Amino acid sequence: DAKTTQPPSMDCAEGRAANLPCNHSTISGNEYVYWYRQIHSQGPQYIIHGLKNNETNEMASLIITEDRKSSTLILPHATLRDTAVYYCIVRVANSGYALNFGKGTSLLVTP
Amino acid sequence: DGGITQSPKYLFRKEGQNVTLSCEQNLNHDAMYWYRQDPGQGLRLIYYSQIVNDFQKGDIAEGYSVSREKKESFPLTVTSAQKNPTAFYLCALGSGGADTQYFGPGTRLTVL
Numbered sequence: 001d002a003k004t005t006q007p008p009s010m011d012c013a014e015g016r017a018a019n020l021p022c023n024h025s026t027i028s029g030n031e032y033v034y035w036y037r038q039i040h041s042q043g044p045q046y047i048i049h050g051l052k053n054n055e056t057n058e059m060a061s062l063i064i065t066e067d068r069k070s071s072t073l074i075l076p077h078a079t080l081r082d083t084a085v086y087y088c089i090v091r092v093a094n095s096g097y098a099l100n101f102g103k104g105t106s107l108l109v110t111p
Numbered sequence: 112d113g114g115i116t117q118s119p120k121y122l123f124r125k126e127g128q129n130v131t132l133s134c135e136q137n138l139n140h141d142a143m144y145w146y147r148q149d150p151g152q153g154l155r156l157i158y159y160s161q162i163v164n165d166f167q168k169g170d171i172a173e174g175y176s177v178s179r180e181k182k183e184s185f186p187l188t189v190t191s192a193q194k195n196p197t198a199f200y201l202c203a204l205g206s207g208g209a210d211t212q213y214f215g216p217g218t219r220l221t222v223l
Contacts, residue, residue: 041199041219044201044214046213098159098212099154101155103152
């Protein structure tokens with residue numbers, strides 16, 4: 001799996017958009033970008049994934065650059081409950097393999 | 112969670128004792144995984160199983176053992192050979208080649 005780089009921490013005001021960046025410059029053509037988050041003392045939760053097109057679901061949007069070397073997870077209206085560690089993971093889809101979690105980005109949403 | 116059960120949520124054991132952590136599912140997923148998380152760190156893979164009666168070592172399998180006798184259950188035993196067993200243990204499910212994994216609530220093991 002390609003290596004990812006994320007900032008260790010970020011702050012965001014409640015109600016504003018939270019934009020979490022991820023660099024994955026060595027991504028290969030068949031690797032997807034996945035985002036998970038982990039609220040304190042809970043198991044990680046799947047958020048979204050994509051290959052090259054931008055994706056949106058009820059939780060977030062994923063913007064992948066044209067060269068696929070970086071991506072941004074967008075939480076459009078952050079709430080206090082979005083405070084968590086966010087993990088960007090790159091891997092081949094349908095491989096059945098385990099996820100390679102790094103340290104992620106600790107997002108703090110403030111009132 | 113929701114169909115993935117890990118029990119208990121907190122577990123205390125004396126040093127030198129083996130302990131078995133439970134992971135049960137009723138979602139009919141083929142693949143099951145065990146991860147370990149230490150404070151301030153990401154998750155590290157211990158063992159995984161993609162089918163009944165088969166399992167593979169992950170990155171940190173030493174001192175741990177597993178079994179997969181039925182699809183619904185994937186228990187993890189932390190043996191006395193594990194040098195630093197105190198950690199947060201997470202079980203996850205995937206459907207063989209699924210794009211996403213679903214995690215249980217975790218068991219926090221403390222060895223005294």
